[in-house]
Amino acid sequence: MIGDLTMKHRTFIVTLALALTQGSAWAQMSHNHASEAACETTELRCASKVTPAFGADGTLWLTWMAGGQVSVASSKDGGRTLSSPAQVTQGKPNLDWGPDARPKIGVDRKGGIAVAFSTFRDKAFNGEVFYSRSTDGGATFAAPRPITDNAESQRFEAVGFDPDGNLFAAWLDKRNRVPLQQAGTKYDGAALFFASSKDGGATYSQAAMAADNTCECCRLGLAFDPSGHPVVAFRNIFDGGTRDHAVVTFADQKTPGEVHRVSVDDWQVAACPHQGPSLSVAADGTYHVVWYTNGKVRKGLFYAQSRDGGKTFSQPMPIGRSDRNPSRPYVMAGPRSTEIVWKEFDGEKTSVSLVTSTDAGRTWSQPRVVAATSDSSDHPLLVSNGRQTYLSWMTKADGYHLQPIEGEP
């Protein structure tokens, strides 16, 4: 009798325990994490991060992070209607939710689709970069595979197809800390690593290093120069602690060139800015770079250009209203003009501002607000189909935006 009662009581206690545990887990998850997104399922409207790319046939491809998964879908009508999404990840991947992390997508001329994303390996935020591809028009994706077999930490990947259809990938890699830590020495930041794929992302070459001791928590900017050479912009660590920006141009997909400094901002900071640059190379070979700094020399968002293949850069031009917390700049050199977008915040709403240059970045229009939202939002991105540049922006309150902006007065 007592035994029976005890059993019943125990069942009740176990139920209560489960209820409390689940409640607590939910409360922790939702603390400031889940609320970044509008909902918890894998649909586009629930996404916290969305990345676009156009195919050669004008189809818009989107990859996004929602409901803990990476998905892909396409649109033939500028984002108004979407194809049935294909899920790239399965199970419960612990996707990298760093402020500058997002899934990446590239589409080759034959319609092959390459995707890359990163996950956390452990509670110390060590990452792992995975890649996948679709050869059936985005209907299905291959099971994601690690881009390198190194087991340290890889994050902030960037991928793109060069004009010949070769796939290039770069990321921030912490493998070099191992020998230093074993010797009892401190290792600064991460290293810029790269690999390439000649088969559309089915397999990648052995990873190699382009630069050591870079900043470890900021997105990379990747573009191709008119000859098809990869160019990467990144936040570097100069002189042991100055987190200013740099550019490296590759001689080919295997050979990184010299690292050149974009600007001496003198941001000496023992912190992670979580805000990386954006890079676009125009058809005339001009490099356009935008970035954020909080250095001794200058603070805020800046733009500079290089007309000598990334060796020297123009005097940085400030972007945005300093009293509106300008952030997350993005630049795109389109066929007729070059655009820069960024976020501003007025205490209540976030707006996306735009400036345009029709003379390859020598002079710029007055800023104009092109979109706004009253809740949290992804970084504003620009995407071009070769004829028109679009703003691609995911917002929690108003969903996904794709709006044409190039050439507007």
Added chain:
Amino acid sequence: MKRMTFVAMLLLAGLYATFAAEPSKLKPFERGSWQRLLKAHSGRPTLIHFWGVTCGPCKVELPELGDFMKRNPSVDVVTIDADLVPNSDTAVLSMLEGAGLSAAENWMFDDGFPERLRYEIDTAWQGDIPRTILISRKGEMATIEGSAEPAMLQKWSDAQTIAAR
């Protein structure tokens, strides 16, 4: 019955310690919290430290602040978890405890739109941490971006004591 009650209490106590007690120790930092915090500490020298579980330099600085608090009982020490990525209450509390800061006034950002929380504190702040704000008795505010030097903090605290005499 006694035994059952005991089992229940034991289990509940365990659960309480594991889950229920922890979130209650962190104050949710919401819209308006900043002004309320400033008002509550008005007239007292106050050190407000912004940090996060995922921030490397914060791991080094947090125990230094724990030492500072021990040595400077006349300064109100406030911590605000403002990580750019989500932190669990458990991880935050465990780091605070390890640093000797359990007794400080500990907050955590609680808004899916953290820009508006940062904007109330400093319109120019992009969210980089660590970050420390020192407020004197008279309300003069100084912001330190990145890690703060313990010697500098001590100098500031000593100056507050002298000013009070």
